[in-house]
Amino acid sequence: MKKIGVLTSGGDSPGMNAAVRAVVRKAIYHNIEVYGIFGGYTGMIHGNIKKLELGSVGDIIHRGGTMLYSARCEEFKTPAGQQQGIEQLNKHGIEGLVVIGGDGSYRGAEALTEQGYACVGVPGTIDNDIAGTQYTIGFDTALNTVIDAIDKIRDTASSHERTFIIEVMGRDAGDIALWAGLAGGAETILIPEVGYNINEIGTRLKKGLERGKRHSIIIVAEGVSSGAEFAREVEKATNFETRVSVLGHIQRGGSPTAFDRVLASRLGSRAVELLIDKKGGRAVGIQNNQVVDYSFEEIFSKEKSIDFSMYHLSQELSI
Structure with missing residues (x-):
């Protein structure tokens, strides 16, 4: 290939800039021209595309966002939108595309691949919910941000002898709730993959x-409930x-971790x-510290599960 494009799509995550830098x-290094597509698939449709040079990605590896x-x-989910995007890619002579993002971004990349454009997905999301990779770009940074917040909130919870409920994303x-809860010493962790019994939680408290x-710290993943709604359940069950x-x-946000x-x-x-190597329609990932890749079909047919242990x-x- 002589020309490739790169875009970031969906929710931003720390480390996306480092991924863009690596692509460019x-x-x-291999004498391929790189074009940045600004604003995700919306930018592609509207032709917001610019050639990137070595200096274009200088001093960004440590910056959050994208x-x-x-x-x-x-x-872009419509055939008409996809056709508009393809016309813009053709206009710039772009032969392949690197898409950095989550599930929705991968769906767009798969649609382009089906229409003849070689696309490769790079998992960029704090949620760590993409199959085919143990870790997604941004998860570790988000996790450390949450742990830092838990440590600070615990100081206040201890001082005021209260039960604090912390709602996290995901x-x-x-994964964010589970890893942060375990690392932060939370007394209760609520995740979408496992149901909960409010009476059992009340008894434990x-x-x-x-x-x-x-004092107690309870971590609630947003996929389970809002923090405010769960707080009302706890107060009703315990009078705490x-x-x-x-x-x-x-x-x-924030500077990505090493x-x-x-x-x-x-x-x-x-x-x-x-x-x-002209291998489009694939997504890269990390398994046992080895870089791997799978077809989009394989990624979508699998379900990313938590570590129940x-x-x-x-x-x-x-306890």
């Missing part, structure tokens, strides 16, 4: 109070006074290698 520099900007695009996946425990912290979009920078660099580089461990350690 790997391609230029220099290419990101957006969700309902129009869509329909519980009361037992803690009886043995002298004066609660406080709610919704961490929100702070989890998406792990996310390295992961993004490895996956972005591999994506270019696949395009050089970690969930059971969190219950054993929170």
